[in-house]
Each structure stands twice: as C-alpha cells, then as structure tokens.
Amino acid sequence: DAGVIQSPRHEVTEMGQEVTLRCKPISGHDYLFWYRQTMMRGLELLIYFNNNVPIDDSGMPEDRFSAKMPNASFSTLKIQPSEPRDSAVYFCASSLLEGGPPHFGNGTRLTVT
Amino acid sequence: GESVGLHLPTLSVQEGDNSIINCAYSNSASDYFIWYKQESGKGPQFIIDIRSNMDKRQGQRVTVLLNKTVKHLSLQIAATQPGDSAVYFCAEKEETSGSRLTFGEGTQLTVNP
Numbered sequence: 382d383a384g385v386i387q388s389p390r391h392e393v394t395e396m397g398q399e400v401t402l403r404c405k406p407i408s409g410h411d412y413l414f415w416y417r418q419t420m421m422r423g424l425e426l427l428i429y430f431n432n433n434v435p436i437d438d439s440g441m442p443e444d445r446f447s448a449k450m451p452n453a454s455f456s457t458l459k460i461q462p463s464e465p466r467d468s469a470v471y472f473c474a475s476s477l478l479e480g481g482p483p484h485f486g487n488g489t490r491l492t493v494t
Numbered sequence: 495g496e497s498v499g500l501h502l503p504t505l506s507v508q509e510g511d512n513s514i515i516n517c518a519y520s521n522s523a524s525d526y527f528i529w530y531k532q533e534s535g536k537g538p539q540f541i542i543d544i545r546s547n548m549d550k551r552q553g554q555r556v557t558v559l560l561n562k563t564v565k566h567l568s569l570q571i572a573a574t575q576p577g578d579s580a581v582y583f584c585a586e587k588e589e590t591s592g593s594r595l596t597f598g599e600g601t602q603l604t605v606n607p
Contacts, residue, residue: 423597423598423599426596436593437592437594474537476593479592479593480592482528483540483593487537
C-alpha cells in the first residue's frame with residue numbers, strides 16, 4: 382500500500398518567496414494533518430481536516446500560513462511570504478478514524494535563506 | 495536561525511538487551527496514547543497505541559505500559575536490535591480534543607552491536 386506521499390522532499394527558497402508543500406493522504410483516510418518539526422519546538426500540529434473541511438487550525442502560526450484540501454486525495458500547505466524562521470521539516474499525516482493514529486509521510490525539509 | 499536546540503534524552507543499549515523508554519504526561523484528561531519511531535530522514539512511524547481503560551498492551555517485541563496514577567507511559571522493546579536505533583516519541587490525546595495529538599520531546603535510542 383502506498384503511504385502518505387509528500388512533495389517536494391526538499392525545498393530551498395529565499396526569504397519573501399511563496400512556498401507550496403503538497404500531500405496525498407492514504408486512500409480512504411478521512412483525516413489529514415499538517416505537522417511541523419523543529420529542534421526547538423519538536424513536533425507541532427498546525428492544522429487538521431476531516432472530509433476536506435478544516436477542523437482545528439489553532440496551530441497555524443500566522444496569516445502567512447494557509448492550508449487547503451480541495452479533494453479527498455490532495456492537500457497543500459502554503460507559506461507566503463516565507464521567512465527564515467519557517468525553516469523546518471513539514472509532515473503530512475492521515476488517519477482513518479477520529480482519534481485514530483495518524484500515519485506520516487516522510488516530510489518536506491524547508492530551508493528559507 | 496535557531497542557535498539552541500533541544501537536547502534529546504538518550505538511551506544506549508547493547509544488542510539483545512531489553513530497552514525501556516519512558517514518557518511522563520501532564521494532562522489527566524488524556525485518554526489515548528501512541529508510541530512512534532522516527533528514523534533519520536523519515537516521518538514518525540506508528541508502533542503501538544493504548545487507551546486509558548487499559549494498563550498494558552503487547553505487540554511484536556514491544557509492550558506499552560500505562561500508569562494513570564502517576565501519568566507515566568513506557569515502551570519496552572525486547573531483544574533490541576540495531577534496526578531499533580531511532581528517536582522514539584510518545585503522543586497523547588485528550589478525550590475532548592477531537593484528533594489533536596500532543597507529542598513529547600522524544601528519546602534517542604542507540605543500539606550498540
């Protein structure tokens with residue numbers, strides 16, 4: 382079975398540029414999550430969706446961050462404009478049931494210079 | 495950029511020994527707990543979970559113990575192998591938080607051959 386697929390694996394961009402991260406969840410999973418991992422803060426939940434609808438976006442850092450899920454098989458996390466402090470590994474995860482264990486992709490390592 | 499990072503707790507064991515990784519949680523309303531394994535360059539991988547109505551659950555070579563009285567969770571790995579070397583995270587979910595998970599800081603397990 383294909384797991385959660387994220388692209389790109391690595392992204393290097395300059396401060397001020399727009400960044401778009403992409404995710405394809407596991408087929409049939411109704412919940413999709415975006416996490417960010419840094420050495421300073423560990424793994425943090427940014428936002429999660431249920432049936433393509435955002436349920437909890439309280440972890441989204443600020444208005445520069447936005448996430449969409451136009452259909453059950455695709456989601457994007459956009460940062461505009463990007464800043465050096467956004468440098469992190471961004472993970473997408475999906476789960477079958479509410480409260481069930483999320484299954485993670487291998488992440489996108491973002492570097493903003 | 496970040497100048498100071500988290501210093502992960504570390505555990506170093508000999509191949510073949512049993513490993514015990516501990517996790518303390520603070521939220522007495524947490525009712526679901528998960529252990530994840532994260533290898534370098536990969537996303538967290540689900541290992542085992544336990545609900546608060548249980549105090550022990552076993553998987554293949556792994557056992558999770560939950561002590562709600564002292565809010566403590568542990569992961570026991572039997573006959574530890576070099577392939578078990580990774581960072582291990584516990585995660586907890588509060589009963590009323592939907593699908594929001596809170597992750598611990600992680601423990602670096604190193605298995606010496």
